[in-house]
Amino acid sequence: MRVSTNPRARKAARGLALTAAVGAAGLLLAACGGSDGDATNGMDHGAKNPAASASASASGSASGSASAGTFNDADVMFAQMMIPHHEQALEMAKLAAGRAEDAEVKRLVADIEKAQDPEIRKMRSWLTAWGEPEAPTGGHGGHAMAGMMSDADLKGLAAVKGRAFDRKFAELMIAHHEGAVEMARQEQRDGADPAAKRVADDVVRTQAAEIAALRKILDRL
Template sequence: MAFSRSLIRRTAALAAAAAAVVLAACGSSSEPSSSPSSSSGHSGHDMGAMTSGSPSAGGSMAQGGHNAQDGHNAQDVSFAQGMIPHHRQAVAMADLAASRAKSPQVKDLAAKIEQAQDPEIDTMSGWLRSWGENVPDAGMSGMESMPGMDHSGSSMPGMMSGDDMSKLKALSGDAFDKAFLHMMIGHHRGAIESAKAEQAKGAYGAAKTMATSIVTSQSAEITAMIRMLGKQ
């Protein structure tokens, strides 16, 4: 009987030990269930890092008023807003030549001015709209006497006053040709001055390219007009 009781106690001890081993194994196997949360936390950190590293909407504007996204600055805006009415006035002067000029050379020059400057007006207007800037009013051609559109008030050099334009409109024949050439020479010189400022201070590539074209083409036209005046 004593042997039987001893055997029972040893069997119970072994059973308890076996149960402890099973419980320990279960405890260790449950640990991976916590890994998804830690993994999720790591994933969230990565996502936060990716988000903070993405460019912000305000990052397109650099200091000094320069727009880093399309590369224009305040000088480009000033150039376009000044050159549009300047070109419109040149086109208005050229329009008069079709019916008032006597010289075929003057008429040909006027037609070339229209062909060159009308598309440039459209191009510069498109720039201003894309930049969210005001496009000068279409009535600003200098055909009417308006404040700020004469030599003393215009921001663009070379602009004719409303009185100048009215006088030109009243002329015809040789008198028109002579007045037109003198006025257009001064007008072109003003455009060249503004275009050179754009070349020096502008940032927008297309505007600087147009400015270079204006300097080149209108310098050549000034030379041609001076020759025309010498023949009159």
């Protein structure tokens, strides 16, 4: 290609080349700036948003309450019946003071008191959250509380001491625990509230173990 030797033409060509170079550089910088901004935004979305979502999810889970979830009539009946059932077990346990002689009986009494008093408070809190009374209006609708002792049973237990108390306590508490396990298994089958079902699981596990221990006590008394 032939280059013009005219000074004015060469000057004009240099001006056009400089303008083109500046324009190209501007486009390149703009492109780089846009790319950097997009990359930064992309990293922000990738690192911060999942963390924010996880935090919100964790906050929602922490603020949730099992008692505020779905519950049904079986859950309500379980709490309403198990509260007085536990209360009677605690009444029987209190009679052991000054009457029980066997060390294993005394240990089981302490275990019963430790487990059942907190469960009573927990079940009362459920009923409050559910807007249900502690005792159903008109009784338990024909549902008997299995294993409950009569007044005569409790008076008979209070009237004995030492080995006689240990044996009678074991006999009565086996029947009482069997009733609690029966009600807890019904809650396992029919209940809907997760917290209520967990307590039912605990009742089945702990009281079945205590029944086995009480039977061993009877075998050696």
